[in-house]
Amino acid sequence: MNATVLKFGGSSFLHPKDYGRVAGHIADRLAAGKNKIVAVVSAMSGTTGNLKAVMLDVNKQASPSNLDAALATGEMLSTCLLEAAVSRLGIPVMSLNAYSLGIRTNSDFGRASIDSLDPKPIIAAFQKHDVVIAAGAQAIDQSGRLTMLGRNSSDLTAVVIASTLGEDACEIYSDVPGIYTADPYLVPGAQLIPEIAYRAILQMSRHGAKVLYHRAVDYAEKHGITIVCKSLTGDGAVTGTFVTGHGNACSVTVVRDVPVLSCASLQECDNLCALLARHEINAIRVDDSDGMGICIVSDIDFALGLVARTNTSSVPIGSTSAVTELDSSVLRVHLHSDYERAISLARQIHERMYPAAVSEPFGSRMAGQPSAYSSPLFRANNTPGNPR
Incomplete structure (x- = not known):
């Protein structure tokens, strides 16, 4: 069917007014063509972290399924807000969350794998609506x-x-127009890399580049x-990078607060690295004066959960x-205990890769800086006159 799939990340929603800005863009896209639109949304910037902190404050041993159910409410709220903003413009719109999207997964809570897809819920929604707002990052398992x-x-x-809709492209919107040879902030x-191959950006994503999720x-x-x-x-939408089967570029990535786990033996290190590799998680062996260990550079929360469920003596x-x-x-990885030194090293490496690159400030850092409105539920509870 003729549908355009757009995805808006948390950095698109730093303030409530941003839902109106995104709705305006959706309206412009509808006016410019005949396609229906599916808009996939993330939680408002900062909300997922707040939800997780509150859950763990209530119960540090909250079950993975309980955590998934709680964290998904961030995307659900974002979906409702964008539906309201689109509806305000007089556009027929409907929102779908995990229970109605038609995506089924296994029961690996925290990072489930997709088992089956059913396009009928979205196709049915398009019978009466021009826009479908879909909650991102969530689905249901075979038990519901x-x-x-x-x-x-x-x-x-x-x-x-x-x-599943038979389209050959989707658009991913973030706070930067595309994929860069390093974090431009x-x-x-x-x-900016105009075109890059899947394999190349997959390597970058699995080593810390945050523009795209590696499993996507x-x-x-x-x-x-x-x-x-x-x-x-x-001034509207800016297109930066096409991810296709072609293109490559040298790059450098930086990941902060990578967890380091101590292992009791070489065999334990090998076993943990093999376990993580089976789940496509990057782990780097660490060998220093403190003994043997590994550090995990992708899917950190899910990886730590996997390790915790194994019968090992490894500890963070x-x-x-x-x-x-x-x-x-x-492919060379450097570990630094000091984040500022890590950034300095990344700049040195990039300068060696691109000696003629023009150094221009990209702007103030947005990612990782939740706005004052990043969690409306918690903000409402702390406004003057409301009981805490």
């Missing part, structure tokens, strides 16, 4: 329990919906979905920062 597809996994929802002179890239490659990375500006002993340099022939 809510599952999350992973942290920051709304990209995967968008790619899956595009595939941290590394002056980072270069993997799914897109397997199903032939082109990912178009964009951002919304005051701290965190570090990981700097990864990638090109066609080299």
Whole structure:
């Protein structure tokens, strides 16, 4: 069917007014073409972290299924807010969440894998509506329990919906217009990459590049979905990068607060690395004066849960920062306990890769800086005159 799939990340919703801005863009897209629109949304910036903190404050041993059910409410709220903003413009719109999207998964709570897809709920919604707002990152298992597809996994929802509707592309909107050779907020002179191959961005994503969720890239490659990375500006949408089967670029990534686990033996290290590899999670072996261990650089929450459920003596002993340099022939990871030194190293590596790059400030950092409105539920409870 003729449908355009758009995904808006948490950085698109720093303030309540941003839902109106996104709704305006959706209205413009409808006016410009005949396609119906599916808008996949993430939780408002900062909400997921707040929800998790509150849950763990209530019960530090909350079950994975309980956590998934709680965290999914962030996307559900965002879906309701965007539906309200689109409806205000007089556009026929309907929202769907995990229970009505038609995506079924296994029961690996925290990072479930997709078992089956049913396009009928979205197709049925399009019979009376021009726009469907879909809650990202969530589905249900075969028993009807809510599952999350992973942290920051709304990209995967968008790619899956595009595939099940028979579309060959989906658009991913974030606070940057595309994929860069480094985080442009941290590394002056980072270069926008116009086109990049699935395999190349998959490596970058699994080593800390946050523009795309790595499992979304993997799914897109397997199903032939082109990912178009964009951002919304005051002058409209800006297209930065096409993720296809072609293109490559040298890059450097930085990940802060990578957990380090101590292992009792070399065999335990090997077993944990093998376990994580089976779940496509990157783990780096650490060998220093403190003994043997591993650090985990992707899907951290899910990985720590996996390790906790194994019969090992491994324990978290701290965190570090990981700097990864990638090109066609080299994948090298550097660990630094000091984040500022890690950033400095990343800049040095990037300057070596791109000596002629122009160093221009990209702007103030948005990602990782929740707005004052990032969690309306909690904000309402703390306004003057309301009981705490």
